[in-house]
Structure formats: C-alpha cells, structure tokens
Amino acid sequence: MTYLALVRHGETEWNAERRLQGSSDIPLNDTGRSQALAAARRLGTRTWDVLVSSPLSRAGETADIIGAHLGIDRSATYPELSERHFGEAEGATDYEVYDRWPYGVYPGMEEHASVTERGLRILDELAVRHRGSSIVAVTHGGLIRSVVGALHIHRAPRIPNAAISTLRHDGHGWTVLTINGFDVSDRATLGR
Structure with a gap:
C-alpha cells in the first residue's frame, strides 16, 4: 500500500485578502507559517518517507516547515502539483x-x-515511483478539490489552508480516506 497525504499550503496575504492566486507565486504570511507547523504536528502521528511539493513558493515553504518538523527533506517539486x-x-x-465574470469563466x-x-497523472506517478511508501505532497486547494472530486465525490468541499486529505493506493487504484481531516473511507469511492 502507498499512503498519500495531500496538504494545502498555508495562508498568504492574497488568501487573507480573498484574492484569486492561481499560478501567481505569492509567499506565505506569518499565519501561513503557523498553519504549516500545525499541519506538521498533525502529520507527526505517523512516519513519512517522501516529501514533495508544487514549485510555487507558498507550497515549497509549507513543505519545508513540515519537513523540518518531521525530519525529512523535500525531495522534489512537480509542476503538475x-x-x-x-x-x-x-x-x-x-x-x-x-x-467582471459572474458566470465563473475567466479569460485565459x-x-x-x-x-x-494532471493532478491524477502525478498522483499515479508518485504511487508507482514510491510504491509502498508514505508520501506528503504539499499542493493547492483547487488541485486537491479536483483530484478528490474525480476519485471520491463529484463536488469536493472547499479545502482550507493547511488542511490534510489522505488517500491510499493498493496497486490498482486510489481510495480517499479523509477530506480535510474528516473520515470518508466508509463512503463509496469512484476509483481510478
């Protein structure tokens, strides 16, 4: 079994101002750093083998704070995250x-x-590359929602800063275990 924790990065000033960040590279603020440490403490209840992140600085710094607490170094960044x-x-x-865009369709x-x-592709790649490992992947709310929505429920809930969602890969497909720390393993998984 491969175990995966998807962690949303900590807060940035744009999060606090309720601005869409997307692929803009906005760093963590002090609240975000505290949130990253709190996530690290929640992750500290088990042993982790691999730590990876999105290349955006808010995810990278969150990963590094988590890694310092868990005693593991971030081994890679993946643009797909x-x-x-x-x-x-x-x-x-x-x-x-x-x-400007009341129907939620933005130019570009x-x-x-x-x-x-791309989210499902990188998760599958991580499951193959690190088979049997426990992986922490620090990424972003939109990507986590997309992946969880595809694997478990059609419309996943909002993903708060530093929230942790967990999945398990049995060699055949993913099972979503928790979303934002809430156990959902007793619900049917759409699978992949």
Missing part, C-alpha cells in the same frame, strides 16, 4: 471576480478537466 491558472482573474478579489483560465488530468 501547481494550482490552476485563473488567467485574467488572478489577483482579483472575490467581489471583483463576480462583478485553465480548464477544470486539465487540472484534474
């Missing part, structure tokens, strides 16, 4: 986005199917 690109909406507040936005496809 990056957040969805929101095109012209990046940097806009929730209110600005709704005012990455398609949802593309985010899901």
Whole structure:
C-alpha cells in the first residue's frame, strides 16, 4: 500500500485578502507559517518517507516547515502539483471576480478537466515511483478539490489552508480516506 497525504499550503496575504492566486507565486504570511507547523504536528502521528511539493513558493515553504518538523527533506517539486491558472482573474478579489465574470469563466483560465488530468497523472506517478511508501505532497486547494472530486465525490468541499486529505493506493487504484481531516473511507469511492 502507498499512503498519500495531500496538504494545502498555508495562508498568504492574497488568501487573507480573498484574492484569486492561481499560478501567481505569492509567499506565505506569518499565519501561513503557523498553519504549516500545525499541519506538521498533525502529520507527526505517523512516519513519512517522501516529501514533495508544487514549485510555487507558498507550497515549497509549507513543505519545508513540515519537513523540518518531521525530519525529512523535500525531495522534489512537480509542476503538475501547481494550482490552476485563473488567467485574467488572478489577483482579483472575490467581489471583483463576480462583478467582471459572474458566470465563473475567466479569460485565459485553465480548464477544470486539465487540472484534474494532471493532478491524477502525478498522483499515479508518485504511487508507482514510491510504491509502498508514505508520501506528503504539499499542493493547492483547487488541485486537491479536483483530484478528490474525480476519485471520491463529484463536488469536493472547499479545502482550507493547511488542511490534510489522505488517500491510499493498493496497486490498482486510489481510495480517499479523509477530506480535510474528516473520515470518508466508509463512503463509496469512484476509483481510478
């Protein structure tokens, strides 16, 4: 069995201001650093073999804080773990986005199917590359929602900063165990 923890990065100033970040590289703020340490403490209840992240600095710093607490180094960054690109909406507040694009379609936005496809592809790659390991992957809320939505439920809940969702790969497919720390393993998995 391969065990995977998907961790959303800690808070940034743009999160606090309710701005769409997408692929913009916005660093953690002090709250985000505290959240990353709290996530590390929650992860500390088991042993971890591998730590990876998105290449965006907010995910990388979150991973490094987690790694320092767990005693493991981040071994790789994967572009496939990056957040969805929101095109012209990046940097806009929730209110600005709704005012300009009330139907949620932003010029230059990455398609949802593309985010899901690359997210599932990298998870499968990690399961093959690190078979039988326990992996922490620090990534982004949109990517986690897309993957969990594809594997477990059609519309996953919002993923808070530093939330942890866990999955297990049995050599044939993924099972979602928790979403945002809540046990969902007794519910049917769509599978892959």
